Amino acid sequence: MQDTIKETYTDLMAFLRNPKDESGPKLTVAEKFKKLISLLIIEIPIMVILILLISGLETLGLVDSDNHKILDLIKSVPVALLLILTVVIIPFFEELIFRLYLRYKNNYALHFAISLVSFTGVRNEQKAETFLISLWKKRYKFIFYFSGVLFGLIHITNFEFSYTILLLSPILVAPQIILGFFIGFLRVRYGFVLGFLMHALHNAVFIGFGLLSMLNHSEKLNVETSLYSIKIEETNDIYSPSTQQNYPDSIAYKNVSLKTTLSYLLNTNEILVQTNDEKMFDKTLNLNFKNKSKDSSQTKSIALNQLAKSYDFTIKKNTIQTEVWHLKIMNPEILGKYKTENNSYGNMVTVNPEEIIIKKSKIKTLVDALTKESNTIIFDKTDIKNNYNFTLKTKDFESLNSQLKYKYGLSLVKQKMNMKHITIVFPKQK
Incomplete structure (x- = not known):
């Protein structure tokens, strides 16, 4: 397997340096499977680094992942349907739109254009086809990279629009752009099906991590009244960054300890807060509180009272x-x-x-x-x-x-x- 990974990496780098509309060597089903897994192994560390970079932007408050459409999908759609959508249906149609045409023989738009020219005569049809083939070969590098970049940029719509998001978009969609290049390599060299399977496996792995993270959250409280709304989730995700956003009428904490949360609500230093149960203090929470009344001075006291009721302290x-x-x-x-x-x-x-x-x-x-x-x-x-x-x-x-x-x-x-x-x-x- 190690040899296959090295060979795949070498083949990938050579292709990305100079993409050409040429199929690779004929492979058996077993060899294709090894090629697919090898590329996935090459891809995962790159994706992890990029995800950590984006998490850093989130920690700095530049990006709010809670508004990411994939997270909304995870929260609102049943798991079975979610997996069918994200692992099968969406990847299949994205491959049809963004990469099927990367082989000239499967570029039905160009073939349709040539067929229209055929109505003006066989000679004109041959000229049109010769011209398009020549242009296709000459500009193929641009065509290939354009498809990957376009595929990535489409995914910026997963974020809630702001000028900051627009400015950071090259970083935010870098994972999808690189994925687009990797899948494009498989699609051109080894066929549409292998490219689709790469897309499906990628989504299965990374959406799976999102699902596991969601499973690590247990809802402690979810109340909405005319005066306020509050949602508390207990988390066990020690790898995600902690973020604290405090406003006069709202509180948005992600993966923050109960001790830190209480210190803020009590307007005191953590050093001055003690407890008879350190394990409870170490619990990490997602806390979202919104004060709907006009009196923002009550924000902390209402949230504190709700926490006291929930944890009976x-x-x-x-x-x-x-x-x-x-x-x-x-x-x-x-x-x-x-x-x-x-x-x-x-x-x-x-x-x-x-x-x-x-x-x-x-x-x-x-x-x-x-x-x-x-x-x-x-x-x-x-x-x-x-x-x-x-x-x-x-x-x-x-x-x-x-x-x-x-x-x-x-x-x-x-x-x-x-x-x-x-x-x-x-x-x-x-």
Whole structure:
């Protein structure tokens, strides 16, 4: 099988460098099957990388996959019908439209045009056919690549239209464009049926992942009233990114822990929230809440009450003297060097085990990242609204404080304050 994969890869690359309307060597059914599986094995890692890239755009808030039409289909159509549609019917008709014509002998539109010319005489028919064959061979590379790009671009309609989506469309439809090239290779070299089977298998694999992801979601609550709507799903998808979108009248969380959700709804820091059941705190949720009333100040309290009813917890509050840190400006001139005038949409926050990278963001964003990384309560006492770029190595808290002081002209000053600590009490498991 390894030899077949290498051979298929070599054949594919040679074809894509210079596509020609020429069939490949005759293969047995077993050999065709090996060729098909080999191409699928070559394709999957490429698709995974592209999907991760698109997931990154989603994490940055540039793309909302919840509005993707395939997800709508998965949610609304029975599984059996969904598989028939996405694995058989849709691929078959897409292959007819986008790739059947890639062999001249099967290009019925051109043959029909020639047949019309035949009414003017045999000589004209022969001239027309000679001209079209010559043009077909000369422009075949363009024809082949145009079919793949067109196939990809059609899939941009799966996303809800916006100028951002339009701008990102080359990335968003890159998986379909590459798939179009791979299927086109099989269709030209080994026939329409093998190309269709490649399309069907691709959809079966990747739609299957979507179905498994949906099966990992269990609906906890789904309520709609005249005042609000709320939907809570418990997820077990540890590989998908977490996204948080907070608005005055709505909340949209995807794959976010119950602890993080409650901290936001309680207007407090996660460090100040404790529980008698850590397993419950670690549950990850999809939460979608919409406040339909005119009073947006009730958004958090209504969502919190619904969560409390769903998980049957109570909230206890105690005021305790707590060690905190205040972020202050030590040297405005040093800090000014990292100021950015670009206040447009597109800030970036990256926190990993080695460093914190913040681009085009306010000091509050830095404070949030430092709080999360150091597990320490930090308050912004700078009182400035400008945007800055920061890069910090995350060795330890003392190192972070040193970098802030000498590189950015900022300093963390320890204080003691009376802070409200919150305990979420879940009922004891029987």
